[in-house]
Amino acid sequence: MSTAEQQSTQPSSTDLAEKGAARVEWIRSRMPLLAAMREEFAERQPFAGRRIGMSLHIEPKTAVLLETLQAGGAEIVSTGNHGSTQDDVVAFLLGQGMTVFGSRDDTLEQHHLNLAGVLDAAPDMLLDNGGDLAAGIVARGATASILGGTEETTSGGDRLRSELAGVIPFPVIVINDSLLKAIGENKHAVGQSVVESFMRITNLMVPGRRFVVVGYGWCGRGVAHYLRALGGKVAVVEVDELKAFEAALDGFRVSTAVDVAPWGDVFITATGHADVLTMDAIERMHDGAVLANCGHFPWEIDVAGLRAAAVASREIDDAIERLDFADGRHVILLAGGRMFNLAGREPKGNSLESMDLGFLLQTLSLERVATAAASLAPGAQPVPDDIDRTIARRMLATMHAAE
Incomplete structure (x- = not known):
């Protein structure tokens, strides 16, 4: 097969974006907690003028999270994690005006360049996964430019409390410290x-x-x-x-x-x-x-x-x-x-309902940083208790648990 014939068998960016849009539409329709949050954020605009740098698995559920942050006024600059990026979702997000680095076939070296690209965009808030962006900010000596952020994982929380302990002058809410996330997700x-x-x-x-x-x-x-x-x-x-x-x-x-x-x-x-x-x-x-x-x-x-x-x-x-x-x-x-x-093959990740819960933890925690960073201690810290309890009540309601 010639090079031209091989290229003709590859999906176009338009085809990828359409595929990504269809997948995101289905998942969006099954994430009621984030749907309600988008309406609230559209009114109060907690991230107006903020640029959020993100490192997180880029798949359809993440796209719904980013749409929610964008509805709150955030500018998004993001990359996925090594090996888990889904190209159709990247194409969809690019069409929504977001800056997204990375593809499924990226080498580990390219992944590190993608992380650098996010930091080069000079975000003032971080949505991190594994502590990579926080470590990059420290290595660049640019911590003063960051208002604060969140960390998704236990692994990232461990890094913040060990190798990065004492060198992060801004608050980082560790989502995985939440008992709600621990149980549900x-x-x-x-x-x-x-x-x-x-x-x-x-x-x-x-x-x-x-x-x-x-x-x-x-x-x-x-x-x-x-x-x-x-x-x-x-x-x-x-x-x-x-x-x-x-x-x-x-x-x-x-x-x-x-x-x-x-x-x-x-x-x-x-x-x-x-x-x-x-x-x-x-x-x-x-x-x-x-x-x-x-x-x-x-x-x-x-x-x-x-x-x-x-x-x-x-x-x-x-x-x-x-x-x-x-x-x-x-x-x-x-x-x-x-x-x-x-x-792995045909990646689906965690259930839609669990990520609706987990990503609502992300959005409300990022809102707390955006609106009240001065009231938070620097460094790694758990999700505020009032956020956990608010989300638990909302999740119980969507589950019809009392019926």
Whole structure:
């Protein structure tokens, strides 16, 4: 096939934008909390004159969040996370007057350039995911230009409280500190989407299969419970004694990664920390074990060590990679060690209802920063209690929980 013929088979930007618009329209119609917020923001314009720099997975639900911020007067400059950007949604957002960097096929190097592009646009507020924008602002010595912002993830909150502690002079509301988000989005939505993505990507059955969930935080809890609900046999690896105790009382086998490695068929990491599934454990796994990560950064599985130890590797498709070892064993790696429920094939991510809740937390927290930053302490902090309770009441109403 000639180059011209190959190019003719690629969707045009117009085709992509139309596809993205159709997907966003469906999702917008199922996010009533953000719909009400758009009407409120259109009246009070809390972000008028503000430029919000965003780093967050670019998919249809995120587009509805950005529309809501734009309705409140915000100028949006954004990029996605590595491996999870959806090109049709990017095309749609560009058509809505937003500045968006990135594509699904971006290398990690290009992703870093995309982050730099967001910061080059001189935002005065940040909507961060993993602490990348906050770290970039600190590295540039440009913290004085930032009014404040939000951080979506546990991983980002950890960075703000460790490597960035004491050097962030503006308030950052950590959305993942919210108990409301922990229950609604992390436990139930991540739990559901991870199990759904495993079944969709691999076409393997859950009942009777042996799963090892590494980490028993809110996401790990959800993954473990949803796997067991579908008939999976589940072991938990957890270094925190209290969480390990909880997992044991919840009826899960609790062990170390090395000890449970020969037992498990599928290993799913959900900790937010680096190197929690190392070659010490991988070398003890049986032939055909499946490795997957649902944490924010692609560092929980020792992918570099895995590839260095392999004598051969082969991509089965864009989400499944087979790696063969000299002893005759092989393992399967999903989505290259990235968040496989967002970076894998046919990514859907968390449920619409959970993201309606989670993104309302984002919008109201950003509004609090925009209108009352001086009343907030600098650095990482939880979602204000009144915001949590307001959203809980609204969510209960949309669920018709009293009926």
